[in-house]
Amino acid sequence: MQTPPTITEVVVSDELLGFHLEDGRFISVPMAFYPTLALATPEERGRFEINGSSVYWPELDADIGVEGLLAGAREHHHYARQAVERAVRLGRLPKTALEKDAASPLQPA
Numbered sequence: 001m002q003t004p005p006t007i008t009e010v011v012v013s014d015e016l017l018g019f020h021l022e023d024g025r026f027i028s029v030p031m032a033f034y035p036t037l038a039l040a041t042p043e044e045r046g047r048f049e050i051n052g053s054s055v056y057w058p059e060l061d062a063d064i065g066v067e068g069l070l071a072g073a074r075e076h077h078h079y080a081r082q083a084v085e086r087a088v089r090l091g092r093l094p095k096t097a098l099e100k101d102a103a104s105p106l107q108p109a
Helices: 066-071 077-089
Strands: 007-012 016-021 026-030 049-051 054-057 062-065
Touching: 007 049, 007 054, 016 066, 026 066, 062 066
Parallel strands: none
Antiparallel strands: 007 016, 016 026, 049 054, 054 062
């Protein structure tokens, strides 16, 4: 089995999450794939640790790897729901967000 490529740089914006890889590729997904990051502040999204082929956000307890991005994997609904609950608790989303489908809190109503 081949080892996933190492991440050399992380790009995080309101629109996307991207990884520059040691082999020269740049891979990205829409930020909406990861509600935990999408609902975090830019400062929270900017505090991460690169661990070889994955990136960890300690404050958010989020870990995203190269293989997941390459596969186009979205955040598991359980973690997405926790992100919505956290955003409501912190006043970033209205309480009505908890009534909606937690997999799509970032989609327009």
